[in-house]
Amino acid sequence: METMHGFDFQPIEIDRDGTLQSGADELAAHVRDQHVSDVVLICHGFRNDANDARRLYTRFMETFAQNSANPSLASRLAGRTYAFGGVFWPSMILPEPNDGDGSAQSIDTTAEERARLEAMKANLDEASAQKLDKMLAHVDRAADDDNARQEMASALLDLVRDLDIEDSNEMRAAFASATPEQVCTALMADMVVVSAPGSGGGAPGIPQLPGGTVQIGGSLSIGGRVLGFVPKFVNLTTFLLMFHRCGDVGEKGISEVVRRIRTGATTRIHLVGHSLGGRAVTACAKGLLTAPSMQVETMMLLEAAYSHFGLSAGATGTSPVSHPRGHFRDVIDKKVVKGPIVATHSEHDAVVQFAYTPMAALSLNNARAIGDENSPFGGIGRNGVLDTTEAERLDLNEAGAAYVFSAGRIHNLNGSRAINGVPLIASHGDVTSPSITWAFASLVATS
Numbered sequence: 001m002e003t004m005h006g007f008d009f010q011p012i013e014i015d016r017d018g019t020l021q022s023g024a025d026e027l028a029a030h031v032r033d034q035h036v037s038d039v040v041l042i043c044h045g046f047r048n049d050a051n052d053a054r055r056l057y058t059r060f061m062e063t064f065a066q067n068s069a070n071p072s073l074a075s076r077l078a079g080r081t082y083a084f085g086g087v088f089w090p091s092m093i094l095p096e097p098n099d100g101d102g103s104a105q106s107i108d109t110t111a112e113e114r115a116r117l118e119a120m121k122a123n124l125d126e127a128s129a130q131k132l133d134k135m136l137a138h139v140d141r142a143a144d145d146d147n148a149r150q151e152m153a154s155a156l157l158d159l160v161r162d163l164d165i166e167d168s169n170e171m172r173a174a175f176a177s178a179t180p181e182q183v184c185t186a187l188m189a190d191m192v193v194v195s196a197p198g199s200g201g202g203a204p205g206i207p208q209l210p211g212g213t214v215q216i217g218g219s220l221s222i223g224g225r226v227l228g229f230v231p232k233f234v235n236l237t238t239f240l241l242m243f244h245r246c247g248d249v250g251e252k253g254i255s256e257v258v259r260r261i262r263t264g265a266t267t268r269i270h271l272v273g274h275s276l277g278g279r280a281v282t283a284c285a286k287g288l289l290t291a292p293s294m295q296v297e298t299m300m301l302l303e304a305a306y307s308h309f310g311l312s313a314g315a316t317g318t319s320p321v322s323h324p325r326g327h328f329r330d331v332i333d334k335k336v337v338k339g340p341i342v343a344t345h346s347e348h349d350a351v352v353q354f355a356y357t358p359m360a361a362l363s364l365n366n367a368r369a370i371g372d373e374n375s376p377f378g379g380i381g382r383n384g385v386l387d388t389t390e391a392e393r394l395d396l397n398e399a400g401a402a403y404v405f406s407a408g409r410i411h412n413l414n415g416s417r418a419i420n421g422v423p424l425i426a427s428h429g430d431v432t433s434p435s436i437t438w439a440f441a442s443l444v445a446t447s
Helices: 024-034 050-068 071-077 110-123 126-141 144-161 168-174 178-190 229-262 277-288 328-335 350-355 359-363 434-445
Strands: 002-004 006-014 020-022 037-041 080-088 193-195 214-216 220-222 225-227 268-274 300-302 340-345 391-395 409-415
Touching: 002 050, 006 050, 006 229, 020 024, 020 193, 020 229, 024 080, 024 229, 037 050, 037 277, 050 071, 050 434, 071 434, 080 178, 080 229, 110 126, 110 229, 110 409, 126 144, 126 229, 144 168, 144 178, 144 229, 178 229, 229 268, 229 277, 268 277, 268 434, 277 300, 277 328, 300 434, 340 434
Parallel strands: 006 080, 037 080, 037 268, 268 300, 300 340, 340 409, 391 409
Antiparallel strands: 002 006, 006 020, 193 214, 220 225
């Protein structure tokens, strides 16, 4: 058991299949032996390696330590003791270059993209790995040969249908009837390439560029290197595999951690997830419905990268678009989370917004306008939890400004507004600032 900023910290290792590997028994024993009052299980997102994840957890604990000592919360948190379980899951295919601020880069040669496709085969069964072989057979010609691109796109569609990502209604709808020609259109025309400094782990499904660049078009030249079809294709393929994987990580692995902690202990448990980690902790909550069912005290979604309708009971007429019941709706209906749920979002989160661009293009939507609250293709990190009667919209406060959080409610905290010219959430990875952990400390104080 490590100590970070005054908190006990236990790494939790979960493999690519969602199987718990280590750390849970040590954490559970510590909780029982030390009579820990509150356990925080925190999960990183897409394209974070162990160092990225550890930086996220360390900074989160640092600012949480400051905020939990705030006099306005002191009486409500008096006597609390904490243990953090930091989840580490394989959210990338291969180690990637790093620009020094935690943001993975994707300005790669065809050889590097070929290596990524080769590495993906180890994550798949034999039938699915054959789809990767088909992609590899054409990757060297794809930059200049439309037939090669369509062969790769055809293999991707077959792979997605093999995976059957059942907990993503928007992906299923987008890919169900798509053609290889539409996939190529999505990746070659009207494709948005986005990054922001310090965005923390890259842009899911799209290449990331340095310097806060936003570019529309089929390809982009940076330092004499062109980002065209192949990098975009490989990033989209990687994102789809990781999107599928994080559901298993949460529903199987993190839920098992909760169950082991609950054995012989009455500690409060709080779930926190960033990006695809937000999807993982929500999948954990859904997994806790399996008998014997269990509850957690609170859940915080930090710029979560899953559908903004994922917790909805279905279209209610308050949304401008129709949509099915969210895959995670049972988490709300069956009250897996005893207390409040908090979800941060920001119009500055271009990563979540444009993660949905390929699905939008495949569905013949306007890819340039996609991702906001009026779109069927949008994420919680951009828009909050939508079309849900339990949800309310609030501003993310500066540290020290009081919240009123209520059990059974979903509180969408909009971090778009600027303080002294700087947005409270300026990018996808901006989730460890004092304003964020003040909201978390206020959430913990409700339990």
